[in-house]
Amino acid sequence: MFNNLTKLSYQTFQQSKNYFSLAHKILSSRLQNLVHPTVGEMSKTSPAVMVKIQAKLNQLLETDWQDTQKQIYPASLLFDNQWQDFFRYYPLLWLDLPQTWERITQNRYQDFSPETSQEGYPNYYLQNFHYQTDGYLSDLSANLYDLQVEILFSGTADPMRRRILAPLQHGLQKFPGLPQRQTRILDVACGTGRTLKLMRTAMPQVSLFGTDLSPAYLRKANQLLSQNPGELPQLLQANAEELPYRDNYFHAVTSVFLFHELPAAVRQQVIEQCFRVTKPGGVLIICDSIQMSDSPELAEIMDGFPKMFHEPFYRHYTTDNLVQRLEKVGFEDIETQVHFLSKYFIAYKPA
Numbered sequence: 001m002f003n004n005l006t007k008l009s010y011q012t013f014q015q016s017k018n019y020f021s022l023a024h025k026i027l028s029s030r031l032q033n034l035v036h037p038t039v040g041e042m043s044k045t046s047p048a049v050m051v052k053i054q055a056k057l058n059q060l061l062e063t064d065w066q067d068t069q070k071q072i073y074p075a076s077l078l079f080d081n082q083w084q085d086f087f088r089y090y091p092l093l094w095l096d097l098p099q100t101w102e103r104i105t106q107n108r109y110q111d112f113s114p115e116t117s118q119e120g121y122p123n124y125y126l127q128n129f130h131y132q133t134d135g136y137l138s139d140l141s142a143n144l145y146d147l148q149v150e151i152l153f154s155g156t157a158d159p160m161r162r163r164i165l166a167p168l169q170h171g172l173q174k175f176p177g178l179p180q181r182q183t184r185i186l187d188v189a190c191g192t193g194r195t196l197k198l199m200r201t202a203m204p205q206v207s208l209f210g211t212d213l214s215p216a217y218l219r220k221a222n223q224l225l226s227q228n229p230g231e232l233p234q235l236l237q238a239n240a241e242e243l244p245y246r247d248n249y250f251h252a253v254t255s256v257f258l259f260h261e262l263p264a265a266v267r268q269q270v271i272e273q274c275f276r277v278t279k280p281g282g283v284l285i286i287c288d289s290i291q292m293s294d295s296p297e298l299a300e301i302m303d304g305f306p307k308m309f310h311e312p313f314y315r316h317y318t319t320d321n322l323v324q325r326l327e328k329v330g331f332e333d334i335e336t337q338v339h340f341l342s343k344y345f346i347a348y349k350p351a
């Protein structure tokens, strides 16, 4: 009885996020058309694809619920929401929209405020991904990021991130008897720390590490992760192309929503680095967008995404053979999964 109630509450919670995101998208698109009529209507998803998306979303929520029943993580995680951030930054998100629309209209995607330092970053990184203000280089961007992603994915960003937890725990079983405290997990391009937070709740004792290129996003991650009891994850500013750790250091490495924002050659380099720092027998889990090969029925969404959002490497990503890239550096036993709009690559370093 209590279980059924919790499940129903979770479904209702997610449904309300879905409606909220939809209302936000409709209203902002109408306003954008009023202010910039030349841009044209937001590209519309066909009704047939909408039906498929809804079914996949329901399946994602069911899997999310089932993983709590398998005790992979507590059911309380299903209701985790940054309410304070929502009330504080949602109005700012609206205030920021006119600048974003201007960037879209004028096709400006290397537009940074004078206070942001651009020194030391690779060229491919110095862009307004999603046309967002300051790219990844300011506190404003870091404060708005999670809200923007939540709206983009209709409230399913964390349910999709949580899909790495089951393969992660399964992968760690390759080290039987290893105490949690001695288990080291690295999240590459951890952003604002959402994935690290999920891991901390699911595995309270493990040693967590996170790297990202953006100091502002790391600052935000530090704030978020400080709210959790237990050891604070070690955060480090680093390019994923050159991970500052010794060989064979981590029992597991994860990376969420990074690869579609990297040029092809950099994707390969990052995979090589992940292989280098993973222990023999350890697991690498990549979560990123779906690809054309296994989700052809959602091709119109994958075609539309880089048109509406500045995502210069996304199109190539959707047809990139990441399994081949993983095999090339030596990973084996590679499995892929698809949940809603994300794809997962689970790969082992030979023991």
Ligand SMILES: C[S@@+](CC[C@H](N)C(=O)[O-])C[C@H]1O[C@@H](n2cnc3c(N)ncnc32)[C@H](O)[C@@H]1O
Residues within 6 Å of the ligand: 125, 136, 149, 161, 188, 189, 190, 191, 192, 193, 194, 195, 211, 212, 213, 214, 217, 238, 239, 240, 241, 255, 256, 257, 258, 261
């Ligand atoms: C789309 S966000 C994903 C963030 C986070 N993993 C999440 O789940 O929301 C991409 C992140 O990758 C980081 N990033 C992009 N290129 C990078 C690189 N070469 N090295 C390290 N971080 C990078 C950005 O700073 C940003 O935080």
